[in-house]
Amino acid sequence: MTIFYFTGTGNSLWAAGIISEATGAAVVSIPQVIGEQREYKDDVIGFVYPQYAVGLPKMVRKFITQNTFSADYMFAVDLYAHIRAGALGEIAGLLPIDYGTYLKTPWNFIFALNPPRNPEAVLKNARVKLNRVIEDISARKGKRVRPSKRVGNATKYFGDGKFKITDNCTRCGMCVNVCPAENIELRDKPVFGSNCETCYACVNHCPAHAIYANNATLNRRQYRNPNVTLAEIIAGRKNQNAMPHTP
Ligand SMILES: Cc1cc2nc3c(=O)[nH]c(=O)nc-3n(C[C@H](O)[C@H](O)[C@H](O)COP(=O)(O)O)c2cc1C
Numbered sequence: 368m369t370i371f372y373f374t375g376t377g378n379s380l381w382a383a384g385i386i387s388e389a390t391g392a393a394v395v396s397i398p399q400v401i402g403e404q405r406e407y408k409d410d411v412i413g414f415v416y417p418q419y420a421v422g423l424p425k426m427v428r429k430f431i432t433q434n435t436f437s438a439d440y441m442f443a444v445d446l447y448a449h450i451r452a453g454a455l456g457e458i459a460g461l462l463p464i465d466y467g468t469y470l471k472t473p474w475n476f477i478f479a480l481n482p483p484r485n486p487e488a489v490l491k492n493a494r495v496k497l498n499r500v501i502e503d504i505s506a507r508k509g510k511r512v513r514p515s516k517r518v519g520n521a522t523k524y525f526g527d528g529k530f531k532i533t534d535n536c537t538r539c540g541m542c543v544n545v546c547p548a549e550n551i552e553l554r555d556k557p558v559f560g561s562n563c564e565t566c567y568a569c570v571n572h573c574p575a576h577a578i579y580a581n582n583a584t585l586n587r588r589q590y591r592n593p594n595v596t597l598a599e600i601i602a603g604r605k606n607q608n609a610m611p612h613t614p
Pocket residue numbers: 373374375376377378379380416417418419420421422446447448449450451472473474475476522525565566567592
């Protein structure tokens with residue numbers, strides 16, 4: 368079994384890790400293999416990723432369309448926080464997903480709302496649901512989702528990487544290290560390219576809370592899954608030593 372995951376703030380890595388621990392699946396971080404063109408073959412292939420504005424992260428869509436996948440059984444776990452709105456249909460429109468399910472996880476999109484005060488409570492319920500998911504995929508249970516041709520990701524309406532930097536920036540390079548898209552370059556301040564995934568890893572991990580797309584973001588709490596370390600997030604990025612000094 369192979370699980371491909373994409374994460375901004377660790378929820379998807381956490382969920383993929385739990386499924387892997389129970390099933391022995393290999394876990395592959397999509398940012399590390401993006402750009403390669405391969406045929407992935409395994410008995411079971413799964414995808415675990417956050418939902419962005421009711422659609423797939425751009426990199427997940429790109430990864431799926433640029434590679435071929437053959438498996439006896441394919442599953443998708445779509446992490447959301449508040450609104451699902453049939454987003455699983457998008458991945459089912461690209462791949463023959465035998466089992467598709469949503470997983471309610473803490474909110475990380477601090478452009479729009481604060482994350483929950485007690486993320487552990489949300490994660491506790493998610494953990495219970497993951498046990499069912501593990502049972503189901505181990506039994507190769509079917510849970511079809513209606514395929515859709517819709518490209519759901521509407522993050523262009525929500526800041527879409529148009530980030531600004533406050534004077535609190537210390538040029539520590541954290542944003543460069545956590546970016547899954549190698550989209551940030553450190554000059555006198557971080558400079559963003561045109562390849563943003565809107566994963567909010569940079570916004571949520573900045574030690575000075577200096578990265579924002581709207582003013583409200585600066586007053587919101589930052590989020591990372593409490594069971595995931597910063598080192599684990601960075602280990603899933605393509606260039607793990609982007610900056611010499613990781614704080
Ligand atoms: C740009 C953006 C858009 C999001 N859109 C949605 C959404 O449409 N519905 C929802 O319930 N959660 C949405 N979220 C919340 C994430 O899907 C959720 O917090 C997820 O668990 C984050 O996973 P990660 O920690 O692996 O990055 C969005 C998050 C971001 C950053």
